[in-house]
Amino acid sequence: MEKILNPQEESAREFVESSKKFKKAGKGSFYKLVFRYMIRNKWWTIGIFVSVIIVAMSTAVTPKIIEQLMMSVKHELGSLESFDKWWGLKWQSVVYIQIGFLVLMAASTYCSQWIAGMLGKQIEVDLRNDITKKLVELDMSYYSDKKIGEILTKVISDTQILGEQTGIIPVTTLTALLTLVFSIISLATIDVTLTFVAIGLFVLIFSSFGLAYVPLKKLLYNLRKSITKTNGSVIDRINTVKLIKASGTEKYESERFVEMHKEYHDNYKKLTYSQSVMMTILFLGINSIQIILIVIAATLYKDSPEYLELILPSLIIAIGMMIGPIMALLRVVVGLMQAATAATRIEEILEEKTRFNNHFEDKQGIHIEKISGDIHFKDITFCYPEKPDKVILPNFDFTLKEGKSYAFVGETGAGKSTISKLLLRFYDPTRGQVLINNDIDLRDIYLSSYLNHVGYVEQEPSILLGNIYDNVKYSRFEATDEDVVKACKKAELHELIMSWPEGYNTILGERGFMLSGGQKQRLVIARMFLKDPKILILDEATSALDNIVEKEIQGKLDELMKGRTTISIAHRLSTIKNVDQIIVLGPQKGIVQIGTFEELKTTPGHFKKLYDAGQSKNDL
Numbered sequence: 001m002e003k004i005l006n007p008q009e010e011s012a013r014e015f016v017e018s019s020k021k022f023k024k025a026g027k028g029s030f031y032k033l034v035f036r037y038m039i040r041n042k043w044w045t046i047g048i049f050v051s052v053i054i055v056a057m058s059t060a061v062t063p064k065i066i067e068q069l070m071m072s073v074k075h076e077l078g079s080l081e082s083f084d085k086w087w088g089l090k091w092q093s094v095v096y097i098q099i100g101f102l103v104l105m106a107a108s109t110y111c112s113q114w115i116a117g118m119l120g121k122q123i124e125v126d127l128r129n130d131i132t133k134k135l136v137e138l139d140m141s142y143y144s145d146k147k148i149g150e151i152l153t154k155v156i157s158d159t160q161i162l163g164e165q166t167g168i169i170p171v172t173t174l175t176a177l178l179t180l181v182f183s184i185i186s187l188a189t190i191d192v193t194l195t196f197v198a199i200g201l202f203v204l205i206f207s208s209f210g211l212a213y214v215p216l217k218k219l220l221y222n223l224r225k226s227i228t229k230t231n232g233s234v235i236d237r238i239n240t241v242k243l244i245k246a247s248g249t250e251k252y253e254s255e256r257f258v259e260m261h262k263e264y265h266d267n268y269k270k271l272t273y274s275q276s277v278m279m280t281i282l283f284l285g286i287n288s289i290q291i292i293l294i295v296i297a298a299t300l301y302k303d304s305p306e307y308l309e310l311i312l313p314s315l316i317i318a319i320g321m322m323i324g325p326i327m328a329l330l331r332v333v334v335g336l337m338q339a340a341t342a343a344t345r346i347e348e349i350l351e352e353k354t355r356f357n358n359h360f361e362d363k364q365g366i367h368i369e370k371i372s373g374d375i376h377f378k379d380i381t382f383c384y385p386e387k388p389d390k391v392i393l394p395n396f397d398f399t400l401k402e403g404k405s406y407a408f409v410g411e412t413g414a415g416k417s418t419i420s421k422l423l424l425r426f427y428d429p430t431r432g433q434v435l436i437n438n439d440i441d442l443r444d445i446y447l448s449s450y451l452n453h454v455g456y457v458e459q460e461p462s463i464l465l466g467n468i469y470d471n472v473k474y475s476r477f478e479a480t481d482e483d484v485v486k487a488c489k490k491a492e493l494h495e496l497i498m499s500w501p502e503g504y505n506t507i508l509g510e511r512g513f514m515l516s517g518g519q520k521q522r523l524v525i526a527r528m529f530l531k532d533p534k535i536l537i538l539d540e541a542t543s544a545l546d547n548i549v550e551k552e553i554q555g556k557l558d559e560l561m562k563g564r565t566t567i568s569i570a571h572r573l574s575t576i577k578n579v580d581q582i583i584v585l586g587p588q589k590g591i592v593q594i595g596t597f598e599e600l601k602t603t604p605g606h607f608k609k610l611y612d613a614g615q616s617k618n619d620l
């Protein structure tokens with residue numbers, strides 16, 4: 001039996017799991033991701049490289065030009081006798097050269113910033129497209145244990161962070177590194193010894209920053225995790241707002257959110273504290289470099305004051321120029337931590353494996369142009385992959401004859417809906433096959449070509465954000481508006497729609513809030529009339545409706561069922577009186593009885609018990 005953990009043990013377990021995940025996924029995710037997307041946008045990437053090199057070079061020449069300017073001015077004043085590093089130019093010429101470099105620097109900075117901004121946005125959009133593509137491709141079991149809010153945070157906020165940072169990080173890093181390298185080269189042409197001293201000091205600073213990187217990244221990961229958890233919970237509660245309203249739990253929920261945000265706030269506090277301490281130490285260190293170097297230069301060249309006087313201005317400018325890139329690099333590291341955390345979480349989705357191949361990508365599946373023939377559930381054993389130890393359907397073997405109607409009944413949890421999930425290929429059988437068109441395994445087909453012929457009506461109708469046309473055409477995109485109107489007339493929805501001011505252009509709420517249960521179901525029926533599927537699955541299609549509406553809807557469904565292979569899953573036996581065959585399932589037993597309604601209601605067994613239990617009798 002699974003051990004029940006107390007809250008401390010639970011949070012310790014969560015921490016260990018998140019650390020493992022962090023260690024596993026954290027390595028190189030950002031670089032890997034960015035590299036992949038930069039290659040995809042290679043011309044922009046090349047543009048960034050070129051413009052950044054020009055920015056860095058045109059910036060780094062400044063100390064050298066200042067040195068030349070000093071020499072030219074001194075020469076003009078007559079105090080420079082001879083100096084082999086002097087280019088021999090007039091000071092005005094040196095100024096023109098500097099202006100030229102400034103113009104070049106401005107133009108290349110503009111280009112690099114513009115391209116980087118555009119590339120970052122492009123990467124954000126590419127990532128979102130890839131994630132949403134992945135999310136719709138992932139099989140149903142992925143969603144069993146995920147909160148929609150958590151997924152949304154990853155899709156929206158993590159991609160945004162990554163997009164922003166990919167716009168900033170490569171450009172800033174490259175500009176800073178190249179400026180640093182060129183400044184060092186420039187400094188080396190002025191004085192080699194001091195250049196080495198400066199390099200030594202910078203290495204010291206970077207190493208201390210490197211030490212703080214991993215713990216900080218972990219704090220950031222925990223922060224993102226807590227905001228994801230909070231977002232997940234907010235969206236979950238908004239989705240179940242009816243329950244909150246009906247239970248009067250507004251106060252409880254508000255307090256719960258305050259508690260959840262406390263965890264987020266605490267994690268943020270820890271991160272900010274560590275970041276502030278680290279930045280303060282580094283800031284102090286970097287700003288001390290200039291003074292340290294001047295002291296070292298003064299000590300080294302105390303016997304050559306003229307030389308010291310000549311190099312000091314360039315030295316001060318060179319070090320000043322290096323501080324900028326170094327500070328930029330430090331900011332990049334902080335941004336990198338955020339981006340790496342976001343990348344880790346995005347990779348968690350992108351690297352998620354689908355359990356089976358629906359042939360959407362490889363296009364190698366069999367295209368189903370037409371459904372004809374029987375559907376055979378052949379020697380099926382089924383366990384949900386989420387709970388592989390529990391057999392839901394043992395030895396299930398049954399054939400659905402073309403054009404006939406079937407109903408699956410049985411007590412709750414017997415596996416009735418599981419049959420429809422197998423038929424829709426939400427899951428593959430653990431053993432055995434679902435064969436269509438007499439002998440084609442569902443595993444071998446290009447799934448959407450088959451689903452084009454399957455209609456699915458469930459208890460909670462799915463209404464999309466959009467108008468009536470959008471909603472009804474979701475079953476057949478190429479249909480015309482007239483086809484939609486015809487389908488709605490058949491589903492007896494036309495008059496209601498026409499009574500709305502916007503008619504068919506009325507936008508339905510995100511989850512169909514504007515419609516009653518019966519109206520929503522009629523809309524789905526209109527969708528089915530338009531789709532005209534060969535196989536129709538009615539999964540408790542009327543069980544959320546009251547008796548009168550149920551009868552009306554059932555009438556429409558009966559009409560819809562004509563000429564199709566139909567599978568009804570029903571609790572209320574009144575809705576399945578007319579089907580050709582009823583299959584009774586027992587929990588973890590598979591089929592326990594088969595027959596017509598009239599046969600089964602008089603034969604001792606499961607069905608008769610259900611019938612006698614009254615849930616049917618009252619209905620009939």
Ligand SMILES: Nc1ncnc2c1ncn2[C@@H]1O[C@H](COP(=O)(O)OP(=O)(O)OP(=O)(O)O)[C@@H](O)[C@H]1O
Nearest residue numbers: 144384386387392411412413414415416417418419
């Ligand atoms: N995604 C899942 N992961 C693990 N187990 C599941 C999953 N979905 C359903 N089950 C389990 O499979 C069993 C059969 O579920 P199914 O929904 O097919 O039953 P049902 O006969 O349709 O029940 P009901 O009449 O209550 O809708 C149940 O015990 C259920 O808990």
